[in-house]
Amino acid sequence: EKEKELIRGSWEGLGKNKVPHGIIMFSRLFELDPALLNLFHYSTNCATTQDCLSSPEFLEHVTKVMLVIDAAVSHLDDLHTLEEFLLNLGSKHQAAGVHTQSFALVGESLLYMLQRSLAQGYTAALRQAWLNMYTIIVATMSRGWTK
Ligand code: HEM
Known part of the structure; x- marks a missing residue:
């Protein structure tokens, strides 16, 4: 619950300016x-x-991308409702030639953006909370890869 609070609290400001923050990312x-x-x-x-x-x-x-993150933040209590969407999104990225390993770099870039935008608000706990959520998104997208 603490993790969800950290994510929601930090996204409140960032989510209002998706494009500039997405560009940093x-x-x-x-x-x-x-x-x-x-x-x-x-x-x-x-x-x-x-x-x-x-x-x-x-x-x-x-x-x-920012809208997918926004959807995940809105559905922190029921992330499984995004499962079908994320599986499908994964398979679309497979078709586009994106490798699953590249998603880890997007995660790194997300953390970089959070650090830059939140400055002193970027704590170890906040970093871990975001990483946990992002890991779920990427794990689901990666499962969408047709083997
Ligand atoms: C579509 C590349 C990461 C969300 C696409 C397309 C490409 C692409 C080439 C199709 C053309 C387009 O719509 O612009 C990449 C690359 C990524 C990346 C290189 C980084 C490794 C992500 C991530 C998310 C995301 C992390 C969300 C969490 C989307 C969405 C679409 C899309 C929602 C539209 C899919 C549709 O047409 O229904 N991406 N992508 N992408 N991407 Fe990504």
Whole structure:
């Protein structure tokens, strides 16, 4: 319950500004693994990472990711209701050529964004709470991989 409080409390502010926080997250992601940019078929339309991250298609994906996180935060008490959606989302990413290992980098980037945005509010307990929730999301998406 403490974990849920930490997540809800911190998302209250961040969730109101999804796009800018999502951009911080994806800037970090593409810094950690620039090759991920190429998985977006529309990445040919941009020269630099910052270019890409200001294009409408990329902003749309950033927004989609933030909305999935938003849904998870809203469903902390019944995350299983998102299971079908997340399984399907996983299989869509398999089709897009995203490897499950790359999702760990998204998690790292999420924590990076939280640290930057929450500053002194970013505590070890808060970090662990977010990591636990994100791990459930990714585990479900990864189960969506058709073997
Ligand atoms: C769709 C790439 C992580 C949520 C897509 C698409 C690509 C993609 C290429 C299809 C084209 C598009 O809609 O833009 C990636 C890469 C990731 C990543 C490279 C990082 C490794 C995530 C994560 C989430 C997410 C972590 C959510 C937690 C979505 C959603 C869609 C999508 C909601 C739309 C699916 C649909 O069409 O129904 N992603 N993605 N993505 N992605 Fe990601």
